[in-house]
Amino acid sequence: MSENYRNNFLKEVEERVEEGHWVKMCMQCGVCAGSCPLGAHWAHPPQELFMMIRAGKREEVLTSDSMWMCTSCYNCVVRCPRKLPITHIMHGLANLAYRLGLSPKNQTTQKFASMFWNNLAQTGRVNELKLSLGMYFKDGFGQGIKNAMAMQSVGLGMVKAKRLNPMELFGGHGIKDKSGFHAMLKKAREIEDRRKNFA
C-alpha cells in the first residue's frame, strides 16, 4: 500500500514512455474516452490510465490491453483541452509493457505491431503479402489456412486489381542500402535503450 499515490511509477513513466512527461498534466475530464472510436473496448480509457499511473498502479497499467486498442486516429489528441499527445503516450505505454514482457499474452495488435516492424526492418519497406500471411498464420498453421481461405476472395480481387503481387512472397520490394539501414536502426535502438534503461 505504501507505494500508493506516490510519484515512483509516474517518474518511471516520465523516463521510459514516449511523451510520458505529459501524464501529470491530465485534468481528468474524460474527453479522450468519449472521443475514442474504440472507446467501448478499453478496460481503462486514457484518462483512467493516467490516474492509475499517478496512483502508482504499475502492474495493472502495464498488463492492461487497453492501450493496444489505440487505432492512432488522433481524435483524443486534437480534442484534449490540455493538449496531451495521448496517442503517443498510448504507443509509449504499449511499448514499455511490451519491452518489459508484461503485455497480455496473445494480444493481436501487439503481435501485428511487432510483425509490421520486423517486416519493414528487414528490407526497409513493407511486404504486404508476407505481412498479411504472417497475420493469418500467427495462431498456427491450421488456423492460418482457415483465415487465408476466409480472405481468399479478397486476396484474389486484389491480385486481379493489380494491388497484390503473389511474387512478393519471394523477395519483393526493398531498399538498396540495407546494411546502412540496419546499422542506423541498431544504433537508434541502442541509444534509446540506454536512455530508457532497457537492458
Add this chain to the structure above:
Amino acid sequence: MADMKVAAYICQGCGLGERLDTAALASVAKKEGKAALIKEHEFLCNADGIKMIRDDIANEAVTHVMIGACSRRAKTEAFGFTDVCVSRANLREGVIWSQPETEEARETTQEMAEDYIRMGCAEVKKMTLPEGDPAAVTERTLLVVGGGVSGMTAALEASKAGYKVVLVEKSGALGGWAAKLHKRTPGKSPYKDPQNTPVAEMAAAIEADANIKVYLNASTSKTSGAPGRFEIEISTESGSTTIEKVGAIVQATGFELYDANKLPELGYGKSANVVDQAGLEALAKAANGSPIKRPSDGGEVKTVVFVQCAGQRDDSGKHLPYCSGSCCLTSVKQAMYFKEANPDIDTVVIYTDLRMPGNGEDFYRSGQEKGVIFTKGKVSGVEAAGNQCKVSFQDLILNDQVAIDNADLVVLATGQVPNSGVDIDTKLKAEIAAAAGDNSLMEAYTASQQEGAVQPISMLNLTYRQGPDVPQLKYGFTDSHFICFPYETRRTGIYSAGPVRRPMDMVQAMEDATGAAMKAIQAIENAGLGRAAHPRSGDLSFPKVRLEGCTQCKRCTVECPFGAIDEDEKRFPLFNQARCRRCGTCMGACPVRVISFENYSIDTVGSQLKAVDVPDEFSEKPRILILACENDAYPALDMAAMNRNVYSAFVRVIPVRCLGSVNTIWINDALSSGYDGVMMMGCKHGDDYQCHFVKGSELANIRMSKIGDTLKNMSLEEERVSTFEVAITDIERVPQLINDYAALIQKIGMSPMKGF
C-alpha cells in the same frame, strides 16, 4: 407653478398612420382626454416633430405632454423632456405590432389605441414634475470598514478617484487575512508561482496617502443617516470615540475560516499533523523558505495530503453547504511551498471538483508541471498513527476505496465564513420555518434572546429601524443578488466587497473592492443631486406622504426592502429619501393610500385604469387589465410585439415600477369598473429571485394571496385576479399567457360588475 396645459401628440410613423385612424385618436384626446392642444405628425420622433413639441412648450405654455407613438421604452432621448410631465400611449408595440394586420382585427385594434390615448391623457393630468430634493447634501468621503486587502483596495481606489476615505480596522494593523499568508496565489501573468502578498506595499501606500485616515483597533459603534450624510461613531479599544461624516460606506469585513474543530473525523485536534489552511500558512511563515517540518516532532515531511472541501459542499446539513471558490487555489499554492523546497516531496491534492477561478487554470497547470498529484476522490477519514496519518478515501476515477497511510502532514481546506455581523432576519426566518412546521430556528432564536446569550457582533451598528446590519442573502453572505447587482446591499449607499459578499480569492476581492468603491462614489454623487441609485438611476421623484392621514400601521417601514423608512418620535414614518430606491413598495403597502410619488401615484395608475372604455356585458368584448413590471414584464411585452407575437386585443397594459408598488385599491377599482380580469406580471420571487427591488414581487404575491376575500365579497371568481412570474426573456411565453388567460375569462364569462 403655471396652470396645467395638456398637449396630445399622435404619431403616424412606423405604420401607425396606415393601421390606425389617427384622426379618430385625436378626437378621443380632445373630447375625452380634454387635451388643449392636439397634433398629428407623420414622424413625431424626427427633428421636425421634436421641434414642434419644443415650440409648443415654449410658445403655448404646454406643461403636460401626452405622446401617442411607440413604447415608453423607445425613443427615450427624443421624447425625454425634463421640463414638462410626459406620458406615453404605447400605440406601436402595445397595439399595431401586437395585433394582427387584418381587416377583421381593425375594429379591436382601433379600440385598443383609443383606450391607450384615454389612459395617456388621464395619467399625465395626474402627474407633477419631480422637484428633486432641495435639501440634498453630500459628503465626499467614504467609510471603509475592514483593513484587509479588500478594504485597503477600496480605500486606495477611492482616493485615486479624488475622494477622502476613513478606514476602520478592528485589529492593530492593516492586512487582514492576507497578513497571515506566507505567499499569495498569483494575481499576475504568467500565474505560475506563488507571489508575495501586497500587504506591506498597500499599507505603505495608505500611510502615505493624505486622503486616507486610518483608525486601528477600532470599530463602527454607530452608523446613522443616509447616503450623502452618514454619521459614523468610531470607537477605539482605548475607549475614545470620534464622529466622522461620510457619504457612502464600503463594508469589507472579510471572513473567518470554518472551524476545523468541527471536523474530528478528518483528524483535526487529534494530531498536530492535521492543520487547516491557516495552520499551514503559519508553518510556512515560520519556516520562511526552509523545508516545513512535521509539527508533531519536527521530523522531515515526505508526504503531504491536501483534503479539499473539508466541511464544505456538505449536504448532510452539518457543515457549510457551499463552495468557497478559493481553497483549491490555496492548496495548489501550499503544495508548491513543498515542491519548491524539495521536488521529491509527494504532494497529493484530493478533490471532488477542482475549481480554479480566473486565471487559476494556469496556476493549476503549473502545479501539475511541478509534480503536484491531483486525485479525484472523497476523503472518508483521517486517522493519526504516531507521527503519521492515514488518509482514507474513495478514488472517484478508479472507483476504489484506498488509503495513503504515511502522510506526514494533512491540510484541510475548510472554506470561508463571512463576517457579516447580525442576521437581522433571524426572527423572520424562524417564523417562516415555524409556519412550515420546523421549530428549530425559532428555538435557536428564543435562546439567543435569553439574557447572557452570546450576541453576534454588529459590523455597522446601523440605527435603522430594520436592524443594525445589512440583510444577508444566502449562507450569511452580505449581498442582494450575486449576479445582477454585485456590491449592492439592500441598504442604499452601503456596498459590500470581498469575501463578506461571497466567497472569493484575493484577485477577485481586489476587483470587487474597486467595483464597490466606484458604486459608493456614484452613491455619493447621486445623493448630492437628490437622485436615485440603481436601478432607477437618476430618478428625482421620491415618496411624499400625507402624514395627517397616516394610521401608524408601520407597514411601509416594515416592508421597505431597503430600510429607507425609520420612525420619528411620534412614531410616524420618517422617510430618508437618499436611502430610497423609488420602487414604490411603500405606496403599494399603504392601506390608507397616503404615500405617492409626484409622477407615479395611486391616482396616475387609478385614473388610467378608470379611463378605459369598458364595453357592456353583451358586447363579447371583455377587458383585462395587465399591471406589468417595468423591468422585466413590460420589456418582454414590447419585445414580443417586435417579433410580431400577437396577443388578445382585450388587454390594457399599465407599466408599474415594481409589483411591490401595486396597491390593492387598483385591483378593487378595476373589478368594480367592470374589468373581467386582472393579470399582474412581476419578476420571479423566492430564493432565486429576479426582482430588481429584491422583495417587491414577493410582497405583491403575499398581498394578492389575501385578495380572495375581497373577490368573495364581490361575488367574483378567484381567477379574475392572477399573478404571473415573467422574465425579460419570455417573449414567446408572455403572449401565450395572455391568450390563455383571455380564454379562461371567456370560459368563466363576463364580469357581472359592468355598468355600475
Add this chain to the structure above:
Amino acid sequence: MAKKTYSFYPGCSSQTKASSDNYLKSTNSMCKYLDIELKEIPDWNCCGASIGYAEGGELPRIALSARNMALSEQHNPGMDLVATCAACWLSTREAKERIAHSSQTLSEANTALAEAGLSYKGNQAARHMAEVLVEDFGFDELKRGVKKPLQGIKFAGYVGCQTNRPFGLAGESFENPKYLDNLVEAMGGEAVPYDQKVTCCGGALAFSEPEKSQKQIKDIIESAYDHGAEMIVTPCPLCQANVEIYQGEVNKRFGTKFNIPVTYYSQLITVAYGGTAAEAALDGQLIRATRLEDIAKK
C-alpha cells in the same frame, strides 16, 4: 502556371502491385495534367506507420523518417517533400517536429543516421499532396483544368484520420474539414454532407481487431449511403483499402448489402481533366467506379 517540382515520397503501399498501386498511377496522371514533376526520393524507406511502436519504440521510428528526409535533402535539394500516403506524411512531419523541438532528439537522430552515412538538416517542408493542391494551386486554379465535369455524381468525401489529425490542412477544422468536398465540387461533382467524414476506419487494427474495425467501416459506409452518396472519395490509402476491401466481410457480419466504390481524389481529378480510365487506374478498383468509367469513356 510554371512547372512545379516536388521531392516525392510514394510510400510502401503505392509501390507497383501494392495495395494502393492505383493511387500512385492516378497521382502520376493527375500531376501530368497539372504540370507537376514528382522526383522520387532515391532509396526511400518505410515510415514505420503508426503501428510500428511496439517493437520500434521512439527513436528508431524517428530515424526512419529522418533517413527519408536526409535523402530528400541530399538528392532533391530546394524542394518540398511531398507524400501521398496519410501515414507517410504524418510520420515524416511528426519526426520533423520532434527533432525541431529537441536538440537531444536531433543529435540522437543524426548519430543513428551517421551509421548510414547520412545527416539531417531539416531544411525541407514535409507536406501532403492535398496541401499542394489546395495551397499551391487552389480550387479556382484546379477548376480551370476540368474538361469533363463529374456532373451528377454524389460523393461522400471521406477525410478519415491521419490526413486530418493531428496536423490536417491549415485553416481546416478537425471536426468538419471542407477541402475534400471543395475539391469534389471543383471537379463538378456533388459533395453530400454526412456525419462520418472524419471517423476512424480502424486503421491498422483492421488486421488485428477485425470485428471492432468492421463496425467502424460499417458506420462510415452506412452514413454515406444514408446521405445519398454513390461513391466514396478519400485521400488516404489505408482508408481506401479498409473501406473498399472489407465491404464483403461487413456485409457478412452485419447483413448489409454494401457495394459502394471507394476512390482517390487523384482518380477524380484525372477523369475530370479528360484522362482515360487506365490513366485514372480505375481498373484498380475492387468495386468498379462505373460512373467514373462512363465519364472517362465519353
